[in-house]
Amino acid sequence: MKQREPIVAIATPYGESAIGVVRLSGLGVLEKVLPFVKTKGKIKERYAHLVKLFDERGEQIDEGIMIYYKAPKSYTGEDMVELFLHGNPLILKRVVELFLNNGVRMAQRGEFTKRAFLNGKIDLLQAEAVGDLIGAKSELALKSALRQLRGDLSEFIKPLREKLINLCAFVEASIEFEDQDIPTISKQEIIESLKDILDKIESLLSTVKTGEFLRKGLNLAIVGKPNVGKSSLFNRLLGTQRAIVTDIPGTTRDFLQEPLNLEGIPINLIDTAGIRHSLDPVERIGIQRSIEKLNSAHLILFVAQAHEPLQEEDLYIYSLVKDKNHIVVLNKVDLGFWDGHMETFKNFVKVSAKSGEGLQELKDLVLEVVGRSMGEGLYISIRHADLLQKSSEVIKLVLNKINREEVSPEILMLYLREIQSYLDELVGEIATEEILGEIFSNFCIGK
Numbered sequence: 001m002k003q004r005e006p007i008v009a010i011a012t013p014y015g016e017s018a019i020g021v022v023r024l025s026g027l028g029v030l031e032k033v034l035p036f037v038k039t040k041g042k043i044k045e046r047y048a049h050l051v052k053l054f055d056e057r058g059e060q061i062d063e064g065i066m067i068y069y070k071a072p073k074s075y076t077g078e079d080m081v082e083l084f085l086h087g088n089p090l091i092l093k094r095v096v097e098l099f100l101n102n103g104v105r106m107a108q109r110g111e112f113t114k115r116a117f118l119n120g121k122i123d124l125l126q127a128e129a130v131g132d133l134i135g136a137k138s139e140l141a142l143k144s145a146l147r148q149l150r151g152d153l154s155e156f157i158k159p160l161r162e163k164l165i166n167l168c169a170f171v172e173a174s175i176e177f178e179d180q181d182i183p184t185i186s187k188q189e190i191i192e193s194l195k196d197i198l199d200k201i202e203s204l205l206s207t208v209k210t211g212e213f214l215r216k217g218l219n220l221a222i223v224g225k226p227n228v229g230k231s232s233l234f235n236r237l238l239g240t241q242r243a244i245v246t247d248i249p250g251t252t253r254d255f256l257q258e259p260l261n262l263e264g265i266p267i268n269l270i271d272t273a274g275i276r277h278s279l280d281p282v283e284r285i286g287i288q289r290s291i292e293k294l295n296s297a298h299l300i301l302f303v304a305q306a307h308e309p310l311q312e313e314d315l316y317i318y319s320l321v322k323d324k325n326h327i328v329v330l331n332k333v334d335l336g337f338w339d340g341h342m343e344t345f346k347n348f349v350k351v352s353a354k355s356g357e358g359l360q361e362l363k364d365l366v367l368e369v370v371g372r373s374m375g376e377g378l379y380i381s382i383r384h385a386d387l388l389q390k391s392s393e394v395i396k397l398v399l400n401k402i403n404r405e406e407v408s409p410e411i412l413m414l415y416l417r418e419i420q421s422y423l424d425e426l427v428g429e430i431a432t433e434e435i436l437g438e439i440f441s442n443f444c445i446g447k
Contacts, residue, residue, distance in 0.1 A: 003078050003079065004027060006032055006103065006104045007106065007112075008023070008096055008104045008107060009022075009106060009107035010092050010096060010445070010446050012092075017087030018087055019087050020086065020087035020092045021084055022099075024083075024099065024104060025074070025076045025078045026078050027079070033099075036056075037053055038051060039066070045069065045070045045073070049066045050065060051083075053083065056102075061091060061098070062085045062086055064085040067082050072121075075116055076112050076115040076119060108445070109442070110131070110440030110442070110443025110444075110447055112446070112447055113130050113440065114127070117431075125151075125153050125157070125384075125426070126148065127440075130149060132148065132215060133146065133149055137215075138214065144379050156204070156378060157423060160201070161420060161423045163193055167193055167194075168420065194395050194399055198395045198396070201388050201392050205380070205392065208379075208382065211381055212381070213370060214265070214379055215381065218298045218370055219298045219299070221301070222234055222301045223320075223321065224317060229303060229353045232353035232354065233301070233353040236356060237260060237363075238260060256270070257271075262366065263367060297325075298325065299326065300321045302318060304318075305335075306331060306332050306336070307332055307333070309338055327347075327348075327349065327362070327365055329349055330350050331352065333351060334354055337350065349365055387422045391423060394415055394418050394419050398412065398416075
């Protein structure tokens with residue numbers, strides 16, 4: 001364990017609350033705190049002490065609880081002190097400034113968790129899971145982050161690394177002791193081991209899209225011409241009157257976006273301005289933004305009227321979405337249904353935003369499209385996917401060369417080391433300051 005310079009930060013969200021936490025960690029941190037606290041008896045490790053906190057002039061700042069954690073038995077692996085004070089932002093700010101003026105520096109984003117990683121308390125996958133846990137937008141995302149924090153993803157990756165290390169050892173031995181009678185590994189065994197690693201990597205790669213949905217939310221855009229009931233459908237899905245609804249075409253001049261939790265999947269639900277030819281400069285800006293949202297959405301609900309034939313504007317909008325991930329929603333089915341829709345669309349869902357008819361069927365279809373059966377599995381991030389994809393490509397290249405007998409033991413060794421390096425970077429066995437900076441920059445200051 002390495003003790004670094006002492007740092008301080010507020011570990012609770014800004015604003016008034018019953019309790020606010022100031023966290024300190026690093027070399028000699030207890031000695032930095034003791035001159036400003038008074039308590040009965042000697043300070044014990046991992047013990048809640050009732051303390052009074054004073055500034056340099058001896059003026060009392062607050063009264064609260066102090067806990068001291070001695071390295072390595074702390075979150076960071078360093079000496080740590082946590083002060084549980086009254087949650088007034090003025091008090092917490094004053095306490096932080098007190099320590100900043102007395103040899104402690106402000107913590108950077110995620111620095112407490114970064115130190116936990118650098119001191120071997122957690123690996124890099126678990127460190128990332130801390131950020132995911134704090135930012136989880138649904139129960140499913142929360143459970144996924146907890147699994148990763150618990151080490152489930154690490155335990156999935158580590159056997160693959162160990163298998164590669166063993167392969168490297170056998171291949172290296174065959175090179176170094178070619179003329180000696182030592183155990184070797186056959187070509188078929190190498191192929192089978194690499195195929196097993198590849199299968200497991202590709203099973204993880206298949207989860208990246210769902211993982212991004214869980215972390216950031218699925219962008220679900222409702223598009224269509226004016227007055228087809230987009231805003232009514234938006235309100236019905238949210239269960240609240242968020243968008244203004246009138247019979248006047250073009251009421252929605254700009255997009256609205258609200259969070260929607262659909263059976264554990266976080267969704268960014270977007271109501272767009274009706275797309276049509278308009279001379280109104282304000283409405284035209286809204287229409288342009290609608291098209292931008294349409295192009296950036298993960299899934300599109302194309303809304304048309306169920307009881308009427310499609311108009312030219314409907315057909316134009318459908319031409320924009322038909323090659324994207326979309327669901328056709330025929331609204332206002334309470335007014336009737338025009339049979340000609342069955343010739344235009346292979347699949348569609350009939351709803352009435354007014355009465356709620358067909359709404360559950362629409363929700364089921366959205367869940368089916370994004371993967372309702374995802375369950376409480378392991379879901380990787382874009383960073384994980386990038387490294388796993390690189391590993392997968394090298395393994396496929398090696399398998400192809402081995403089958404064609406175009407790879408020598410020396411070249412095979414280089415390929416195996418490259419694959420291992422990607423997995424090492426994934427779990428943090430190899431970690432540059434640039435990589436760590438990118439990961440922990442997304443954390444809050446006190447974590």
